[in-house]
Amino acid sequence: MKLNSPLQVYKYLPQINCAECGDATCMAFGAHLIDRSKKLEDCPPILKDGYKKKYMELQTLLAPEIRQVTIGEGEHAKKIGGDDIIYRHQLTFFNPTAFAYDVWDTMPEQELVDRVNKISNFRKFYVGKFLKVEMVAVRCVSGDTMKFTGAVKKVAETTKLPMVLCSFDPAALRAALEIVKDRRPLIYAATEKNWGEVAELALKYKVPVVLFSPDLDTLKSLAVTFQEMGLKDLVLDPGTYPQGKQLKESFERFVKLRRAGIKEGQKDIAYPIMSVPMNAWLVYKDTVTASYWETVLASVFIVRYADIMILHSLEPYAMLPEVHLRDTIYTDPRTPVKVAPGVNEVGSPTKDSPVIITTNFALTYYTVESDLSSNKINCYLAAVDTDGIGVEASVAGGQLTAAKINDTFQKASFDLKEKTTHSTLILPGLAARLQGDVEDVTGLRVMIGPPDSGRIPGWMEKNWPPKQK
Amino acid sequence: MTKKIKLSELGSLFGGLDIEALEGVRIEGDVELDLGQMGLNPQMAYALGHETAQMAFHLMNISRILGYPIDQMLGTAAQQKPVRPNKLIESKFGVARNEEWKTPIQEVVLGATSSDGGSRKSTVTLGGEVALPYYFDGPMPHRNHITMDVFDMPINMAKAVKSNYEDVINSPAEWAKKVVRDFGADMVTIHLISTDPNIKDTSPKDAAKTVEDVLQAVDVPIVIGGSGNPEKDPAVLEKAAEAAEGERCLLASASLNLDYARIAEAAKKYNHVVLSWTQLEINAQKELNRKLMKQCGVARENIIMDPTTAALGYGLDYAYTNMERIRLAGLSGDMELNFPMSSGTTNAWGARESWMVSSPLKEDSDWGPREYRGPIWEIITGLTLSLAGNDLFMMMHPTAVQVLKEITQTLYGSKETEPMNIENWVSAVI
Numbered sequence: 001m002k003l004n005s006p007l008q009v010y011k012y013l014p015q016i017n018c019a020e021c022g023d024a025t026c027m028a029f030g031a032h033l034i035d036r037s038k039k040l041e042d043c044p045p046i047l048k049d050g051y052k053k054k055y056m057e058l059q060t061l062l063a064p065e066i067r068q069v070t071i072g073e074g075e076h077a078k079k080i081g082g083d084d085i086i087y088r089h090q091l092t093f094f095n096p097t098a099f100a101y102d103v104w105d106t107m108p109e110q111e112l113v114d115r116v117n118k119i120s121n122f123r124k125f126y127v128g129k130f131l132k133v134e135m136v137a138v139r140c141v142s143g144d145t146m147k148f149t150g151a152v153k154k155v156a157e158t159t160k161l162p163m164v165l166c167s168f169d170p171a172a173l174r175a176a177l178e179i180v181k182d183r184r185p186l187i188y189a190a191t192e193k194n195w196g197e198v199a200e201l202a203l204k205y206k207v208p209v210v211l212f213s214p215d216l217d218t219l220k221s222l223a224v225t226f227q228e229m230g231l232k233d234l235v236l237d238p239g240t241y242p243q244g245k246q247l248k249e250s251f252e253r254f255v256k257l258r259r260a261g262i263k264e265g266q267k268d269i270a271y272p273i274m275s276v277p278m279n280a281w282l283v284y285k286d287t288v289t290a291s292y293w294e295t296v297l298a299s300v301f302i303v304r305y306a307d308i309m310i311l312h313s314l315e316p317y318a319m320l321p322e323v324h325l326r327d328t329i330y331t332d333p334r335t336p337v338k339v340a341p342g343v344n345e346v347g348s349p350t351k352d353s354p355v356i357i358t359t360n361f362a363l364t365y366y367t368v369e370s371d372l373s374s375n376k377i378n379c380y381l382a383a384v385d386t387d388g389i390g391v392e393a394s395v396a397g398g399q400l401t402a403a404k405i406n407d408t409f410q411k412a413s414f415d416l417k418e419k420t421t422h423s424t425l426i427l428p429g430l431a432a433r434l435q436g437d438v439e440d441v442t443g444l445r446v447m448i449g450p451p452d453s454g455r456i457p458g459w460m461e462k463n464w465p466p467k468q469k
Numbered sequence: 470m471t472k473k474i475k476l477s478e479l480g481s482l483f484g485g486l487d488i489e490a491l492e493g494v495r496i497e498g499d500v501e502l503d504l505g506q507m508g509l510n511p512q513m514a515y516a517l518g519h520e521t522a523q524m525a526f527h528l529m530n531i532s533r534i535l536g537y538p539i540d541q542m543l544g545t546a547a548q549q550k551p552v553r554p555n556k557l558i559e560s561k562f563g564v565a566r567n568e569e570w571k572t573p574i575q576e577v578v579l580g581a582t583s584s585d586g587g588s589r590k591s592t593v594t595l596g597g598e599v600a601l602p603y604y605f606d607g608p609m610p611h612r613n614h615i616t617m618d619v620f621d622m623p624i625n626m627a628k629a630v631k632s633n634y635e636d637v638i639n640s641p642a643e644w645a646k647k648v649v650r651d652f653g654a655d656m657v658t659i660h661l662i663s664t665d666p667n668i669k670d671t672s673p674k675d676a677a678k679t680v681e682d683v684l685q686a687v688d689v690p691i692v693i694g695g696s697g698n699p700e701k702d703p704a705v706l707e708k709a710a711e712a713a714e715g716e717r718c719l720l721a722s723a724s725l726n727l728d729y730a731r732i733a734e735a736a737k738k739y740n741h742v743v744l745s746w747t748q749l750e751i752n753a754q755k756e757l758n759r760k761l762m763k764q765c766g767v768a769r770e771n772i773i774m775d776p777t778t779a780a781l782g783y784g785l786d787y788a789y790t791n792m793e794r795i796r797l798a799g800l801s802g803d804m805e806l807n808f809p810m811s812s813g814t815t816n817a818w819g820a821r822e823s824w825m826v827s828s829p830l831k832e833d834s835d836w837g838p839r840e841y842r843g844p845i846w847e848i849i850t851g852l853t854l855s856l857a858g859n860d861l862f863m864m865m866h867p868t869a870v871q872v873l874k875e876i877t878q879t880l881y882g883s884k885e886t887e888p889m890n891i892e893n894w895v896s897a898v899i
Binding site for chain 1: 551552553554555557558559560561562563564565567603604605667668779781782783784785786787789790793794797819820821822824825828829830832833834835836837838841842845846848849852853856872876879880881882884885886887888889891892893894895896897898899
């Protein structure tokens, strides 16, 4: 965006501090516009006629450097692009890389339906939410327009997920668009050869379009030409070669495009970028090898700037790391990651099992949990609400206290005197200084565990069950 | 009568009106554009461009209303009909190299050959980068390297890992030989975990013997790792450093919560390199590096950093951004952070996705065979950090080592293949 301080934004706002946006002052609202945690449309007064000019101006000035392009319609519509930075610590990346998994028009119908369902039903639980994948790319393999439209129709009947229509033949794209024009699919692709006809389709059906060329001069020429024709919802595919020097050069093109778009403000190429890790299958035929290499390519380009990618492997060992890495890169670094506070079971605890305390900082919590479960320790693990701060820092900062610990068990209606035979809590070693306080507040016996949860197994051998007093 | 008005006045005069016709208006003389005292920074220029474009638009409308052939003058761009160029508008793409990266990363050599007072056959050089990894801004002088883990006693390992080491699990020397000979390890890390008072409490002297055995067994550079016990490690690493005198081993690790000065002293006395280990905190990393240099007198060419590796799904976001920030700071001139980095990539095996038979949650899609999940978890954890600037990877699974080598060396530029055409992916039968 072109503005970089709340004061600059403030000049365009109504300056009446009406608080309708939820912020006490227009200046505070301005700060939220700068860090993109609120939208201009959250300010009701500026939407009124009197402010129309300022609204329009502000809208332009606040627009992200990389154009945001919407694919699909309705609740499944997916935005891609919209980034303002090149390193995630500078703010955060927006609109996680869209994963489009392919189907093709030579598949038997039932296979196609099964595959689409597999794509749309994929889920992986993570930190209180499900990681999912969100698009279907239909490839025209047959070269037959009828077959292609048949596959597109079947996909559209089976899922509401946004679609990517893939063919270099404008006639095939046109026929497919006739069927799913209301679904705002992304069309792939305009090239140096077919660009004129594909541009006509994008104009006629008002759909976003991918421009493909591994030559950046040609790619830019395509983008400039399409803009001139009034097409703005563009996606750039600079080619994802799967191996050797060509792969190194592909990597460099992604870096160059994004640097030019954001750091140098080159509007002509400031569009979302597409990667095609599926190209791994052009060199490897064996499923495991191809899936591994596809995951490797996907990872390289999730980290370095792909806004959408075409993938083939539905193997869990490919999809799990891919969705996790995307979450890794797109998680907002400004907010600490938290888990829901509460008392959770690890394994199958009984009345004799230990009750262990940790914080609700996701990294701490999951580390402790995985240390316990991987060592097959059945227990209760309490995540105390420390605002997502780790043990050592929250003891020092006062977010982890005896009162907070007590509160966690009360809110969970977890009475140790009733649910355990030992009425004992185990504090993290790094919270040892809270021992006396916790004993006083809870009336329970408190033991001090090791400073690292990796040592819990050894600690358990020596100290559990607790000796009767 | 001629009245001079400024463009901005004209703009605001007509801006809010939906003009359909203008009657009895004459515009004569010059239109003056008042750019006066405005400093033209890029943001201002942009805003101004927007402003003048709006004004120009209103002026054009006026001209049109007045019957002036403005559309002809402007050519095709202003016509109402959509533009249909009959050929591509030729355009050249260009982007500048990054000028902020002026400070190279320190070069550090691990291992010493006989001519340098050691007994290694080869050495490994890390660092020397002048840009983010694999970027076009400048040459990356050294490829990434991999050191494979060897333990001085049998330990718990994921099944997929363990199956590779069952025959050597009781002999660190044989284990070391196997990773170099069969799995292509550039280096070997001997972890002296049995020295932990909570494990076997073996003596520093025993540990030193193990290190000697490993140095005998392989001729690549080695990393000497303690047990992670902050009370015991200084004594263990000291004794091990003495046994490996002159070999330029990497001593793992000096950290802020143990007697780092003692480890630094051992490195200086016996010619080794110090691994400066902090936990996901850039300022702590700066502090420890500074202490090693200023307070302990460790030379710059004897420091490597381990800013901590958290597994994919278990804090890799912190590890990634921490490393990327450290590398960017180093390249941009922070002389307390421009050292090569090392990653305990093996931590990936702590993620349940890498070792658990199936998901504990019934809502999850099928996790598939864990034999394939584990190695890829290690690969992606390492690969992500390689993109953030990590140089040396401590790893365990042979397949993970092989694939990480393939991709990092491809991006580095040392993998040659026949050029191929990718356009046919759309219609490829796979």
